[in-house]
Amino acid sequence: MEHIVIIGNGIAGITAARHIRKASDCRITVISGESDYFFSRTALMYVYMGHMKWDHLKPYEDWFWEKNRIELINAWVDHIDFKNKELGFSSRETLRYDKLILATGSLPNRFGWPGEDLDGVQGMVTKQDLEKLEERTSGIHHAVVIGGGLIGVELAEMLHTRKIPVTLLVRENGFWSSVLPPQDAKMISEHILAHGIDLRHETELEEVLGDEQGRVRAIRTTSGEEIPCEFVGLCAGVRPNIKFLESLDIETHKGILVNEFLETSVPDVYAIGDCAQQKKAIGLRKPVEAVWYTGRIMGETVAQTVTGTRTSYQPGNWFNSAKFFDIEYQTYGWVFNKPGLNEQHFHWQHESGEKAITIAFDTETGKFKGINTFGIRMRQKVFDRWLNEEKTITHVLSNLKAANFDPEFYERHEAEIFKYFTKNLQNT
Numbered sequence: 001m002e003h004i005v006i007i008g009n010g011i012a013g014i015t016a017a018r019h020i021r022k023a024s025d026c027r028i029t030v031i032s033g034e035s036d037y038f039f040s041r042t043a044l045m046y047v048y049m050g051h052m053k054w055d056h057l058k059p060y061e062d063w064f065w066e067k068n069r070i071e072l073i074n075a076w077v078d079h080i081d082f083k084n085k086e087l088g089f090s091s092r093e094t095l096r097y098d099k100l101i102l103a104t105g106s107l108p109n110r111f112g113w114p115g116e117d118l119d120g121v122q123g124m125v126t127k128q129d130l131e132k133l134e135e136r137t138s139g140i141h142h143a144v145v146i147g148g149g150l151i152g153v154e155l156a157e158m159l160h161t162r163k164i165p166v167t168l169l170v171r172e173n174g175f176w177s178s179v180l181p182p183q184d185a186k187m188i189s190e191h192i193l194a195h196g197i198d199l200r201h202e203t204e205l206e207e208v209l210g211d212e213q214g215r216v217r218a219i220r221t222t223s224g225e226e227i228p229c230e231f232v233g234l235c236a237g238v239r240p241n242i243k244f245l246e247s248l249d250i251e252t253h254k255g256i257l258v259n260e261f262l263e264t265s266v267p268d269v270y271a272i273g274d275c276a277q278q279k280k281a282i283g284l285r286k287p288v289e290a291v292w293y294t295g296r297i298m299g300e301t302v303a304q305t306v307t308g309t310r311t312s313y314q315p316g317n318w319f320n321s322a323k324f325f326d327i328e329y330q331t332y333g334w335v336f337n338k339p340g341l342n343e344q345h346f347h348w349q350h351e352s353g354e355k356a357i358t359i360a361f362d363t364e365t366g367k368f369k370g371i372n373t374f375g376i377r378m379r380q381k382v383f384d385r386w387l388n389e390e391k392t393i394t395h396v397l398s399n400l401k402a403a404n405f406d407p408e409f410y411e412r413h414e415a416e417i418f419k420y421f422t423k424n425l426q427n428t
């Protein structure tokens, strides 16, 4: 019987396993050194905040895997012999495969900061990070979080709910301004500050300072300021977890290079999820996309290919969502931090400072390119259709109500938004 082995029990690896089982009777083994069972990484924060227990993060009951004949191994793979199709574990045991799917996820970025290995300095990606965080933040008086991105703001919120004062260092002049247009970034920065987080823009980490026991006692910024703290969260982005493949004969760059079928340079070896890098970018999408739903789509896609229906990866229109303290963010299509050639951004913000819309459109054709919404929940299906049908900004604005989950909000603000946008449109 054919044996398909998957390294990684995250959303990508587990989706692949489930879909392979649906399509085939082969033997399936899923390996992870992190946890016995698949869990929702995106909900890790809620365990620390006391909203959920660890067991609530498991989308499937523990019996599900045996019932579906998906063998689980909790161990680290530290070597792969591609020629003989054999994996080596850190325990020195080995396992043979016929087809191998690499779904090894991400690691937090580290930039070789002096002191980054001190006790009390860590990222926030894994189950083990959560456990360490729990131990290290009990009874502390101040924490510093490095990085103005999605994980940085989550960690700041987590610490804040435990009443730990937080300084958040952001290199840019607005929160997540490598992604968000300036007005959106400014609104989120103001929201974070309003929550009592000591958010410092244009401030970079120079060094983490330790005490005699090797524990963090402060950080120093590049401008020479020392900020006392007993915990430092490193959240300056993530990178594909491919270190253990570095000396092996498989093509890698930032991640494991794959073609449109998610096939690597080694026969019968595939890569999916955060660890995969598209050799040829798909449209405007980044070659490495560390987001949950693309991992799921890649898992579904590769399952078709390894069970005999070679299928190309089609992620569709870009969308994403996140939460910045109380403000929910959604994005559909492309709204870059700066408008491109022949492109314009319209920004409408509610006086509360907690609701906003930014729309990108083509100034020549009026074609709608994408939307960011803050504090207003939109329907993905509707925007997906409008993007596919290449609707104009006027169509989108006249029909925004159809895309909105909160009709009451629209009753109150639709006219104002439309008037504001049309006034600005006429001025261009």
Ligand SMILES: Cc1cc2nc3c(=O)[nH]c(=O)nc-3n(C[C@H](O)[C@H](O)[C@H](O)COP(=O)(O)OP(=O)(O)OC[C@H]3O[C@@H](n4cnc5c(N)ncnc54)[C@H](O)[C@@H]3O)c2cc1C
Pocket: 007, 008, 009, 010, 011, 012, 013, 031, 032, 033, 034, 035, 041, 042, 043, 044, 045, 075, 076, 077, 078, 103, 104, 105, 106, 124, 125, 126, 150, 151, 154, 241, 244, 272, 273, 274, 275, 289, 290, 291, 292, 293, 295, 321, 322
């Ligand atoms: C705190 C946090 C919040 C997030 N929030 C969001 C969000 O709101 N929305 C969103 O879209 N995305 C979010 N993400 C990103 C999202 O969680 C990831 O894109 C997704 O989980 C990646 O799934 P994956 O299956 O590729 O890898 P992972 O979930 O990382 O799974 C990979 C697994 O492989 C294991 N592994 C790696 N190497 C080996 C080895 N050599 N041997 C054995 N096992 C190995 C790892 O230990 C890990 O368990 C968040 C991420 C974090 C950390």
